[in-house]
Amino acid sequence: MGLRALAQAARRKESPLVVGLDPAPLRFPGELRDLAEAQATLEFCLGILEAVEPYAAAVKPQVAFFERLGPEGMKVYAALVSAARDLGLPVISDAKRGDIGPVAAAYAEAHLRLYGATCVTVNPYMGSDAVLPFLEEARRRDAGGGVFALVATSNPSSGEIQQATDPPLHEVAARLVANLGQRDGDYLDCGAVVGATRPSIGRRVRELLPDALFLTPGYGAQGGGAPEVVPLLDARGAGVLVNSSRAILYAHEKTSTDYRHAASEAARQARDDLRHAGVRC
Numbered sequence: 001m002g003l004r005a006l007a008q009a010a011r012r013k014e015s016p017l018v019v020g021l022d023p024a025p026l027r028f029p030g031e032l033r034d035l036a037e038a039q040a041t042l043e044f045c046l047g048i049l050e051a052v053e054p055y056a057a058a059v060k061p062q063v064a065f066f067e068r069l070g071p072e073g074m075k076v077y078a079a080l081v082s083a084a085r086d087l088g089l090p091v092i093s094d095a096k097r098g099d100i101g102p103v104a105a106a107y108a109e110a111h112l113r114l115y116g117a118t119c120v121t122v123n124p125y126m127g128s129d130a131v132l133p134f135l136e137e138a139r140r141r142d143a144g145g146g147v148f149a150l151v152a153t154s155n156p157s158s159g160e161i162q163q164a165t166d167p168p169l170h171e172v173a174a175r176l177v178a179n180l181g182q183r184d185g186d187y188l189d190c191g192a193v194v195g196a197t198r199p200s201i202g203r204r205v206r207e208l209l210p211d212a213l214f215l216t217p218g219y220g221a222q223g224g225g226a227p228e229v230v231p232l233l234d235a236r237g238a239g240v241l242v243n244s245s246r247a248i249l250y251a252h253e254k255t256s257t258d259y260r261h262a263a264s265e266a267a268r269q270a271r272d273d274l275r276h277a278g279v280r281c
């Protein structure tokens, strides 16, 4: 039901930080380089989960980095979803699925039911047919599942499509989220992905979605900082979860300390930075 589990975890931890798991073996520390990629990925991510658990509201595994390893990679993915949940960390499956009808329902069954993620990211470009099956699967679950639809993404070329029309597509997507989402506690059960890299667009999306929980990437490695997140807050000064992936996973490259220690410190600093700026969920 809704995104409640996620918001509750963020409040309990007093942290709006989501740590993204985007495991790229070429960036793993030397101690893991001799292992097969799937085994190295599992060990690296298990180390990260334990290291960041005190500071993270949730984790967001990027499914592509597990799919690229084939069936072994998906076993690793399943093990990590389970390990995160054992640590009390809700899991946002970053699958960005965008197909329709029964196909979308099959993806929803895989990610929300079989793998057991708490939430999943979806691409609403094909319209409500691409989002509703995920919401229906989430609404059937007692444990608290939910959906984040891409609305205004953080990547450099996002404007080529999302701002190419009048009204811009991020406004169209925001209205779709407002129409499809049902109120569940403080937020709609359909959240919105809104990047930190274009705060003026984020502010406009917030006007259209006063009751939505935002998942906000673009903080950290993509150049966004806490000041860029603040305009995305709702009228209560809340409503945003901020993702950081590479800046935390590969913090060891800058410090040359143990990767777990470096990730833990980077997560703590990101949480403090966001908290001091007043970002909360």
Ligand SMILES: O=C(O)c1cc(=O)[nH]c(=O)n1[C@@H]1O[C@H](COP(=O)(O)O)[C@@H](O)[C@H]1O
Binding pocket: 020, 022, 062, 094, 121, 152, 153, 154, 155, 193, 194, 195, 217, 218, 219, 220, 221, 222, 243, 244, 245, 246, 247
């Ligand atoms: O849905 C996402 O998480 C997402 C949306 C978006 O607009 N931009 C974006 O970078 N992401 C994801 O965020 C992760 C990158 O995070 P960083 O390494 O912190 O830049 C990748 O998994 C991206 O797919």
